[in-house]
Amino acid sequence: MQTALSIAMDALAYGMALFIICIGLSLTICLMRVVNLAHGAFAMIGGYIASYAVRDLGLGYGFGIILAMIGTVIIAVPVERLLYRRIYDRSELSQVLMTIGITFCVIGITNYFFGPTLKTIPLPAELARSVDLGFRSIAGHRLFVIASGLVVAGGLWFLIERTGFGINLRAAVENAPMARTLGIRTEIIYGLSFALAIGLAAFGGVVGAEFLPIEPYYALRYMVTFLVVVSVGGAGSIPGALAACLLLGAIDVTARYLVPDFGNFFFYLAVILVVCAFPRGLMGRAQ
Amino acid sequence: MASATSTPAAVGRTLGRDFLGLALIALAGLAGYWLFPDNLAFLTRVLSVALLVLSLDLIVGYCGVASLGQGALYGAGAYAAGIACVHGITDPVLLILIGATAGAIMGLLMGAIMLRAHGLPQLVLSIAIVQLLHEAANKASSITGGSDGLSGMSPAPLFGLFEFDLWGRSAYLFGLGLLIIVFAILRFVTRSPFGMVCRGLKEDPLRISALGIYAFPVLLKMFVISGAVAGTGGALAAIATQVVGLDSVSFEISANALVMLVLGGIGHLYGALIGTVIFMALEHIVAAINPFHWMTLVGAVLIAIVLFAPRGLSGTLDELARLLMRERWRAGR
Numbered sequence: 001m002q003t004a005l006s007i008a009m010d011a012l013a014y015g016m017a018l019f020i021i022c023i024g025l026s027l028t029i030c031l032m033r034v035v036n037l038a039h040g041a042f043a044m045i046g047g048y049i050a051s052y053a054v055r056d057l058g059l060g061y062g063f064g065i066i067l068a069m070i071g072t073v074i075i076a077v078p079v080e081r082l083l084y085r086r087i088y089d090r091s092e093l094s095q096v097l098m099t100i101g102i103t104f105c106v107i108g109i110t111n112y113f114f115g116p117t118l119k120t121i122p123l124p125a126e127l128a129r130s131v132d133l134g135f136r137s138i139a140g141h142r143l144f145v146i147a148s149g150l151v152v153a154g155g156l157w158f159l160i161e162r163t164g165f166g167i168n169l170r171a172a173v174e175n176a177p178m179a180r181t182l183g184i185r186t187e188i189i190y191g192l193s194f195a196l197a198i199g200l201a202a203f204g205g206v207v208g209a210e211f212l213p214i215e216p217y218y219a220l221r222y223m224v225t226f227l228v229v230v231s232v233g234g235a236g237s238i239p240g241a242l243a244a245c246l247l248l249g250a251i252d253v254t255a256r257y258l259v260p261d262f263g264n265f266f267f268y269l270a271v272i273l274v275v276c277a278f279p280r281g282l283m284g285r286a287q
Numbered sequence: 288m289a290s291a292t293s294t295p296a297a298v299g300r301t302l303g304r305d306f307l308g309l310a311l312i313a314l315a316g317l318a319g320y321w322l323f324p325d326n327l328a329f330l331t332r333v334l335s336v337a338l339l340v341l342s343l344d345l346i347v348g349y350c351g352v353a354s355l356g357q358g359a360l361y362g363a364g365a366y367a368a369g370i371a372c373v374h375g376i377t378d379p380v381l382l383i384l385i386g387a388t389a390g391a392i393m394g395l396l397m398g399a400i401m402l403r404a405h406g407l408p409q410l411v412l413s414i415a416i417v418q419l420l421h422e423a424a425n426k427a428s429s430i431t432g433g434s435d436g437l438s439g440m441s442p443a444p445l446f447g448l449f450e451f452d453l454w455g456r457s458a459y460l461f462g463l464g465l466l467i468i469v470f471a472i473l474r475f476v477t478r479s480p481f482g483m484v485c486r487g488l489k490e491d492p493l494r495i496s497a498l499g500i501y502a503f504p505v506l507l508k509m510f511v512i513s514g515a516v517a518g519t520g521g522a523l524a525a526i527a528t529q530v531v532g533l534d535s536v537s538f539e540i541s542a543n544a545l546v547m548l549v550l551g552g553i554g555h556l557y558g559a560l561i562g563t564v565i566f567m568a569l570e571h572i573v574a575a576i577n578p579f580h581w582m583t584l585v586g587a588v589l590i591a592i593v594l595f596a597p598r599g600l601s602g603t604l605d606e607l608a609r610l611l612m613r614e615r616w617r618a619g620r
Contacts, residue, residue: 035407086594092406093353094593097549100542101589108583116579216579224414224538231411265422271415272400279404 015249016149021204024197030236046202047214072202234281338520348554351489356413362536364518390518398510552599
């Protein structure tokens with residue numbers, strides 16, 4: 001029972017960390033129709049900035065998170081202007097190749113500047129100790145990740161469903177020329193959404209660093225995982241992404257606890273089964 | 288590039304061009320044999336990867352199905368040949384046939400799964416399949432040797448005459464012969480009515496289905512052919528190196544194959560060969576210096592290709608040649 005509970009808590013926290021990173025990718029794929037395999041690279045950049053700020057400069061954890069998000073967006077915007085702009089209406093294959101290329105470059109450059117070692121992000125005392133929930137205690141960091149995931153999910157839902165920006169965004173996705181005719185500045189909407197997606201990636205990279213440690217190959221190692229999770233959930237659907245992250249996170253963590261020798265076997269088996277049963281993802285919409 | 292011409296003169300011309308192409312491949316291969324006698328093991332690896340990239344071109348270039356899991360087919364061939372060899376079947380030609388058959392069966396399975404989805408989920412399925420096989424090969428260490436790799440193969444002399452020696456001379460020539468045979472068959476397949484239907488399905492699936500052709504069996508057939516070719520490549524690698532490692536069924540080799548194909552030019556069999564040779568030669572040189580510089584270089588090359596030469600090197604060369612021809616034609620008037 002104790003084991004089952006701790007597996008469940010770990011799975012929930014891991015799923016939420018995946019969700020924070022992947023929801024940005026899901027939005028990019030659905031809104032801007034770009035298969036952005038470099039998403040993990042941006043999460044990695046966020047992790048490096050936070051690690052540098054917290055560990056080397058001695059700044060606070062919260063400050064590190066904010067710095068990581070802003071810094072990553074500042075790095076991402078020129079990349080979007082120079083490179084992504086040109087592949088918006090190209091084939092999926094071109095997008096995959098270009099973004100794999102960006103990932104490779106980021107990995108090479110990161111290693112050149114920061115070296116091949118693992119980068120840690122020291123946790124503040126409040127998150128490092130365990131919290132007593134009454135029936136049992138869990139690590140404060142896990143609780144923080146779960147809460148962050150819930151806040152991100154709720155915040156995004158509110159942003160997209162309840163605000164003026166969300167209405168404009170949905171209009172721009174549904175029918176861009178018509179939205180433009182109605183006076184919606186679609187380029188600004190797209191630019192802001194891209195920045196939001198990258199910011200979330202950086203945030204996820206930092207808070208998820210306990211599960212997905214920050215190292216030069218991070219972007220490549222988890223690229224496939226992120227892409228898989230998004231397409232299992234169905235691009236563009238917040239509940240779908242949440243469901244996919246929780247389901248696949250649970251399968252991955254449980255399999256690692258119970259049958260550690262099998263590695264990712266059950267994870268990918270589940271992916272094949274889900275995609276065969278739901279070719280558009282759990283809650284994907286018809287294209 | 289009208290390849291659907293049917294007048295006898297045109298057929299004669301394309302046949303002539305095919306023989307010229309095959310002769311060029313043979314010449315280039317033999318030149319490699321004479322020029323780099325110390326690197327034959329590496330050159331044999333280039334040959335086997337060339338077969339993998341050719342097989343990927345059949346799926347991506349002729350059917351429009353993107354796959355980041357082609358290593359599954361290559362690995363199936365390599366492991367099948369390796370396991371057969373360890374268990375006493377040592378004739379190299381027979382081993383190649385076993386590898387090709389295993390690859391074809393895996394192609395049938397992979398196609399049946401992948402063709403259920405479209406677009407991004409399809410790509411993800413291909414990744415999931417190769418990762419699943421990778422873990423399975425790792426886990427079933429009693430059969431596959433796990434992460435240590437499968438070793439202990441000793442293939443018999445080729446045709447009972449040529450030993451697989453330490454310098455890899457017979458392995459290289461055997462591989463070159465295989466590549467030429469496979470290439471000739473693929474020229475025939477891609478130009479046949481079946482190959483045309485595949486191209487049509489890539490360009491305009493709606494119109495082809497309006498002609499009364501059901502896409503699934505056609506694409507599945509191409510998957511089987513592609514699997515046989517990739518399996519041949521895997522079996523060749525197994526025979527030449529006498530070791531089969533987990534890297535032969537991995538996401539990395541699949542992604543690299545796609546990069547090589549794009550570098551050379553998609554939908555272009557010569558492009559697949561050109562891309563393989565350039566990529567592997569560069570890797571051989573640059574990765575020896577620093578693997579991270581190699582990644583940066585590959586990344587920059589990929590970005591440049593997508594931006595400036597979306598049709599790959601061979602497509603760009605074609606275009607240049609056509610422009611030059613037109614200039615000369617104009618000048619001649």
